[in-house]
Amino acid sequence: MDSVDLEVLKSSVRWLDEGHRALLVTVVKTWGSSPRPEGAMLVVREDGLVVGSVSGGCIEDDLIDRVRREGIHIEKPETVKYGITAEEAHRFGLPCGGTIQLVLEPLAEAGGIRALLDAVERGELVARTLDMASGQASLGPASATDGVIFDGNRLTTIHGPRYRMLVIGAGQLSRYLCQIAVGLDYQVTVCDPREEYTDTWDVPGTTLVRTMPDDTVLDMKLDERCAVIALTHDPKLDDLALMEALKTHAFYVGALGSRRNNAARRERLKEFDLDDAQLVRMHGPVGIYIGSRTPPEIAVSILAEVTAAKNGVSLPTILQVEGAKAAREISAGASSDCHV
DSSP, rough: OHHHHHHHHHHHHHHHHTOOOOOEEEEEEEEEESSOTTTTTTETTTTSOEEEEESOOOOOHHHHHHHHOOOOOOSSSSSEEEEESHHHHHHHTOGGEEEEEEEEOOOOOOOOEEEEEEHHHOOEEEEEEETTTOOOOEEEOOTTTTEEESSOOOOOOOOEOOOEEEEEOOSSSOOOHHHHHHHHTTTEEEEEEOOHHHTOOOTTTTTESSSSSHHHHHTTTTOEEEEEEEEEEOOHHHHHHHHHEEEEEEEEEEEEEEEEHHHHHHHHHHHHTTOOOHTEEEOOSBOOOOOOSSSHHHHHHHHHHHHHHHTTOOOOOBBBBHHHHHHHHHHHHHHHHHHH
16 A cells, blocks of 8 residues: 555545545556556545545546535445546546546545555555445455455555565665656665764654664565665675575566676575575566666666566566577677677
């Protein structure tokens, strides 16, 4: 769950406590391009005050206008579609003929929003199932691979803590990477026991720890919603983090370094009883190949690869640093041969 949707839950509970009527709006299905994914939420109060987002803005405007004109009179959840026609898609700013289906749910204690917020704030990953006929909702355990399910009768959405990112090293590259990661809504922890780096760390929105990397990995109890990126170039620190992170369910584990250094790193990690299945999970050299040279460009490259992994996108070899550089070397060699 991103911080926007968390604010939706917090506002929903607060408005319930204050006695306001409000609609909880959830994206349940999209066709074509859509500005927000399935499961995205907003809550709109009877006076038109809104928190959250389900589109680029035009659908929100229509919902606010409808609530202000008609009030909130529905007693049970309903569905509504936007963008069914080309004219409507253009009107509501849906790209390329996109269509979006929403569930409008009148806020009530029976919806279990308060219990849902409590579970999320405890760091639990939960599934909320809403019965469309009664408006009753129940909570149950969920896994990181679960998604939104809507069959017209029941709506199941997945809610949990924000994605977490552990960055090893507080150097210059880490500064740029963490700034972007915070913007991508990761809960960022930076680990570096070296005083010469940590004493000047001042990136807003991050948590700095000075413990050893392996201890930090164990303390964080990494799960499927976590990424680990080792950036110190110091094997004594990076390897400690990697040897523990590769044993976890983190969706991304990577390390900065050349192809030669990463090959040597894999050999070193074998000495820590890591098997081939664990070692193959390590991304290294990290990032996608975009010809990046400066720290900001390298940060963009790394986070592009992390984003692909988070979204379940398999990158072709030609986009991976190792594959792309190998292909360029082969191409350069062939070109050289042609000129002999």
